[in-house]
Amino acid sequence: MTQHLLITAATLPDGTRADLRVQDGAIVETGSGLSADGGRVIDADGLQALPGLVDLHTHLREPGFEQSETVLTGTRAAAAGGFTVVHAMANTLPVQDTAGVVEQVASLGAQHGYATVRPVGAVTVGLGGERLSEIGAMAASRAAVRVFSDDGKCVSDALLMRRALEYVKTFDGVVAQHAQEPRLTEGAQMNEGALSSELGLAGWPAVAEESIIARDVLLAQHVGARLHICHVSTAGSVDIVRWAKARGIDVTAEVTPHHLLLTEQLAATYDPHYKVNPPLRREEDVLALRAALADGTIDIVATDHAPHPVEAKECAWPEAAVGMVGLESALAVVQEAMVETGLLDWSGVARVLSTTPARIGRVTGYDAPLAVGSPANITLVDAAARSDFDVARLHGMSVNSPFLGRSLPGRVMAVVHDGRPTVLDGALLEPAEVTTA
Amino acid sequence: MKHLLSTRDLSRVDAVRILDLAEDMADVATRAVPKLPTLRGKTVANLFFEDSTRTRLSFEAAAKRLSAEVITFSAKGSSVSKGESLKDTAQTIAAMGVDAVVLRHPASGAAATLAGSGWIDAAVVNAGDGTHEHPTQGLLDAYSIRKRLHGAGSRGRDLDGVRVTIVGDIVHSRVARSNVWLLSTLGAEVSLVAPATLLPGSIERWPVTAGHDLDAAIAARPDALMMLRVQAERMTSGFFPNEREYAREWGLSAERFARLGADTMVLHPGPMNRGLEISSAAADSARSVVLEQVTNGVSIRMAVLYLVLSGNDGTDA
Numbered sequence: 001m002t003q004h005l006l007i008t009a010a011t012l013p014d015g016t017r018a019d020l021r022v023q024d025g026a027i028v029e030t031g032s033g034l035s036a037d038g039g040r041v042i043d044a045d046g047l048q049a050l051p052g053l054v055d056l057h058t059h060l061r062e063p064g065f066e067q068s069e070t071v072l073t074g075t076r077a078a079a080a081g082g083f084t085v086v087h088a089m090a091n092t093l094p095v096q097d098t099a100g101v102v103e104q105v106a107s108l109g110a111q112h113g114y115a116t117v118r119p120v121g122a123v124t125v126g127l128g129g130e131r132l133s134e135i136g137a138m139a140a141s142r143a144a145v146r147v148f149s150d151d152g153k154c155v156s157d158a159l160l161m162r163r164a165l166e167y168v169k170t171f172d173g174v175v176a177q178h179a180q181e182p183r184l185t186e187g188a189q190m191n192e193g194a195l196s197s198e199l200g201l202a203g204w205p206a207v208a209e210e211s212i213i214a215r216d217v218l219l220a221q222h223v224g225a226r227l228h229i230c231h232v233s234t235a236g237s238v239d240i241v242r243w244a245k246a247r248g249i250d251v252t253a254e255v256t257p258h259h260l261l262l263t264e265q266l267a268a269t270y271d272p273h274y275k276v277n278p279p280l281r282r283e284e285d286v287l288a289l290r291a292a293l294a295d296g297t298i299d300i301v302a303t304d305h306a307p308h309p310v311e312a313k314e315c316a317w318p319e320a321a322v323g324m325v326g327l328e329s330a331l332a333v334v335q336e337a338m339v340e341t342g343l344l345d346w347s348g349v350a351r352v353l354s355t356t357p358a359r360i361g362r363v364t365g366y367d368a369p370l371a372v373g374s375p376a377n378i379t380l381v382d383a384a385a386r387s388d389f390d391v392a393r394l395h396g397m398s399v400n401s402p403f404l405g406r407s408l409p410g411r412v413m414a415v416v417h418d419g420r421p422t423v424l425d426g427a428l429l430e431p432a433e434v435t436t437a
Numbered sequence: 438m439k440h441l442l443s444t445r446d447l448s449r450v451d452a453v454r455i456l457d458l459a460e461d462m463a464d465v466a467t468r469a470v471p472k473l474p475t476l477r478g479k480t481v482a483n484l485f486f487e488d489s490t491r492t493r494l495s496f497e498a499a500a501k502r503l504s505a506e507v508i509t510f511s512a513k514g515s516s517v518s519k520g521e522s523l524k525d526t527a528q529t530i531a532a533m534g535v536d537a538v539v540l541r542h543p544a545s546g547a548a549a550t551l552a553g554s555g556w557i558d559a560a561v562v563n564a565g566d567g568t569h570e571h572p573t574q575g576l577l578d579a580y581s582i583r584k585r586l587h588g589a590g591s592r593g594r595d596l597d598g599v600r601v602t603i604v605g606d607i608v609h610s611r612v613a614r615s616n617v618w619l620l621s622t623l624g625a626e627v628s629l630v631a632p633a634t635l636l637p638g639s640i641e642r643w644p645v646t647a648g649h650d651l652d653a654a655i656a657a658r659p660d661a662l663m664m665l666r667v668q669a670e671r672m673t674s675g676f677f678p679n680e681r682e683y684a685r686e687w688g689l690s691a692e693r694f695a696r697l698g699a700d701t702m703v704l705h706p707g708p709m710n711r712g713l714e715i716s717s718a719a720a721d722s723a724r725s726v727v728l729e730q731v732t733n734g735v736s737i738r739m740a741v742l743y744l745v746l747s748g749n750d751g752t753d754a
């Protein structure tokens with residue numbers, strides 16, 4: 001089962017070029033003119049090498065919603081997008097709130113082999129927002145859960161959030177908060193502002209996100225706990241996170257690719273493919289998010305990959321499901337929004353899409369990217385490519401991408417997950433070539 | 438005109454042409470046989486996912502006066518089954534050979550979604566979508582104001598300089614939106630009066646002035662005062678404390694009505710909550726346009742159905 005690989009002439013994140021030799025799942029040698037030693041050679045001349053991408057926010061939908069996505073299809077989408085680790089959100093059915101469910105999800109990922117699946121544990125039983133779930137059991141399980149979130153729902157009860165932050169600290173975990181004050185967003189459909197007034201769509205005000213973030217950074221400071229903020233979407237949220245970090249509060253934050261590129265103006269089409277939670281915001285929010293990601297105020301990009309069946313988007317906007325698939329387009333969108341604009345170089349991309357999300361999720365093996373001795377998780381990108389993003393690029397079960405038809409740069413050409421290829425020559429490998437079962 | 442989805446995208450020329458065509462349609466009603474053969478052989482489907490007998494009957498009367506066949510699908514009856522999607526219902530009626538769909542739907546944007554979906558070929562007329570627009574209501578209100586001001590000399594005129602004040606639940610009102618866009622396109626000066634909770638939070642892009650004081654608005658002697666219907670659910674969700682306070686601050690009471698300028702007309706899209714947003718003294722007065730609005734609604738809807746179904750309307754210029 002061990003594979004010998006030689007990746008030749010790849011451009012590393014720091015701009016230098018090197019060969020990488022992979023054996024028994026690890027990078028064993030770097031340099032130039034390395035010998036293939038009888039293994040497979042991947043010609044990476046002209047390709048950008050990145051450490052395998054790590055998504056802290058993925059909805060794999062299994063168990064319970066297999067008409068939208070499964071662990072297999074979701075991790076195929078992940079591999080196609082250059083990811084080697086995904087964090088599977090807890091809003092499954094049954095909810096990932098016990099050791100049994102998180103172990104099942106993790107083992108499905110391990111069996112399929114496309115990407116490491118790190119389940120996220122629910123903060124509260126059944127995402128009900130009332131009682132803490134068995135956080136200790138999930139942490140101690142074979143899934144070794146370290147990220148806890150009720151994502152999709154906000155832990156809005158202040159006392160419960162305080163307890164969660166404190167309790168999770170016991171297990172070196174982190175609470176990832178979906179910051180959405182529920183009462184302020186009842187029936188909300190899109191960003192609240194002049195456009196929502198015109199369109200007659202109920203507003204999702206920025207203050208509903210910002211007030212929760214403000215409360216939670218203060219709670220995190222008070223109890224000395226680690227806090228992660230999911231999908232930050234407003235300029236005001238950026239200000240609060242910046243303020244908190246300046247005070248030394250242990251907070252990290254993520255932004256989604258779609259919030260880095262798309263604005264609320266797309267809601268004027270009433271096309272539900274642009275309906276997402278939190279909603280697309282104003283141009284000035286997009287620019288503030290980009291600047292915050294560039295200066296480190298926002299730590300990472302996370303996809304919030306949210307597959308839905310076709311019928312969930314084939315209806316009037318207010319009746320449509322919220323969410324977008326994002327695994328396959330994430331790197332291209334980050335290149336478009338951050339690299340092409342000069343805000344981030346490729347080492348910055350490696351930081352926000354691999355090293356830092358791995359650190360937040362306590363995923364081992366990503367702290368010394370592309371170095372000898374590290375597990376071989378490698379993504380090779382043709383950064384010079386550009387094409388219209390089309391449905392053939394989507395490898396999950398659902399096609400609710402807001403980027404279809406949009407010209408985007410970059411193309412994932414090869415992915416190595418724990419020493420084994422999942423993508424070669426720009427094509428996703430078949431399950432039989434990838435499975436570890 | 439392929440569809441009528443909103444008044445937002447109507448030009449002044451197009452809007453005046455629709456109002457003028459409605460004048461022609463109104464003339465038909467005065468004939469011994471108030472019926473035109475214009476749309477014989479065409480079928481109009483009233484597709485109502487939300488109950489509105491008034492609007493449905495108005496469209497039905499309009500279609501029949503133009504000799505079109507009318508099929509009605511209503512959420513109240515069994516024809517729109519609960520939970521059936523817009524797509525399935527629309528495709529079902531399209532399969533019956535329908536030329537135009539008049540759509541009332543609780544979701545904002547539903548008419549635009551249907552028109553842009555490719556699910557059906559038929560023309561789409563928005564008969565009210567959520568809290569977005571109700572364009573034929575805006576048109577009939579503009580028509581009614583013009584008619585009151587200019588009578589038989591209405592044809593060809595816009596509403597330049599006419600001062601219209603709209604009072605009430607602006608934020609949830611599709612009637613208010615359609616009126617704001619259309620009246621300002623026609624040159625009217627539109628002002629809005631409501632408690633701050635019922636005004637859109639940011640209306641800087643709206644071509645209006647906004648305030649909270651109905652007495653000041655009345656003292657300014659507008660040409661037209663439009664009172665919007667108050668929904669009981671607004672009170673329970675805390676937009677204002679109770680009916681008493683709303684009526685006291687924003688209702689057109691008999692006392693306020695007495696202070697209204699002698700030539701200020703009063704409009705209401707109906708159905709009215711007498712004693713809440715409007716008093717009987719106002720509603721039943723000679724300055725009330727309420728019943729004319731109903732009559733004019735049929736003429737406007739005849740004009741709109743004619744334009745979307747006749748193919749060539751001359752308004753593309």
Ligand SMILES: [Zn+2]
Pocket residue numbers: 151152153178230231277278
């Ligand atoms: Zn979320």
